């Protein structure tokens with residue numbers, strides 16, 4: 171049976187380190203790091219994420235500025251808010267929760283964020299720096315969290331075959347770019363497979379490390395996993411509860427029960443990657459604060 175990768179515990183340890191560093195910097199500078207979170211509309215999942223981000227900030231001693239905007243907010247109104255936040259000294263990090271309503275152009279909005287405050291790591295300047303291996307950038311939070319989990323469970327990453335299922339701009343593509351870099355946290359041989367692959371199992375079976383971010387339940391089953399692989403499940407799917415259809419249950423993209431009999435270690439859903447994502451957001455906000463105040 172696979173060891174369960176306790177993302178919640180690892181995230182709690184890292185958050186405690188962040189909290190201590192924030193407290194020490196506040197003592198020294200008499201200012202606090204600040205994160206602005208912008209939510210447009212009333213998507214229930216996004217509302218939950220935004221609340222969790224606010225709570226995470228509060229616990230770490232980071233000031234949280236939440237801007238909850240009407241679903242009918244225009245693109246120009248949103249761009250004007252971003253411009254204000256870009257020029258607000260107390261705001262070190264800016265995050266616009268995705269997805270945005272359809273009438274707003276996501277690319278234009280993400281490009282408007284000051285790259286130095288782009289703690290989501292979605293601005294093309296940060297994406298470009300990440301691709302060329304310039305560490306003076308912000309790494310997107312979910313792949314960054316995956317990287318930390320992987321490096322804890324795989325001792326020598328050099329030359330390991332990492333197979334990623336899913337090619338999103340938020341997870342698959344940035345993770346591939348991070349893990350192919352020549353450094354101790356990466357140096358993997360990386361394969362990205364996606365919906366155009368005729369047989370995803372052909373690739374997943376070769377992975378020493380398997381990260382699944384496909385956005386669909388049961389995309390990876392036990393027969394598709396190399397024995398002893400480390401499996402990271404990024405999926406978050408809400409399904410009717412098998413015992414009580416009036417309730418819902420969260421499951422990942424991996425058939426956890428089957429795959430945990432084959433893998434050497436596996437993340438659960440919930441309690442795996444999820445808690446790490448917000449932790450890395452706090453880490454990025456702290457980094458932004460330090461850079462903006464010449465503290466590193």
Ligand code: GUN
Pocket residue numbers: 265266267268269290311312340
């Ligand atoms: N929606 C889903 N994941 C993310 C994320 O990492 N950042 C933002 N801003 N929105 C998201």
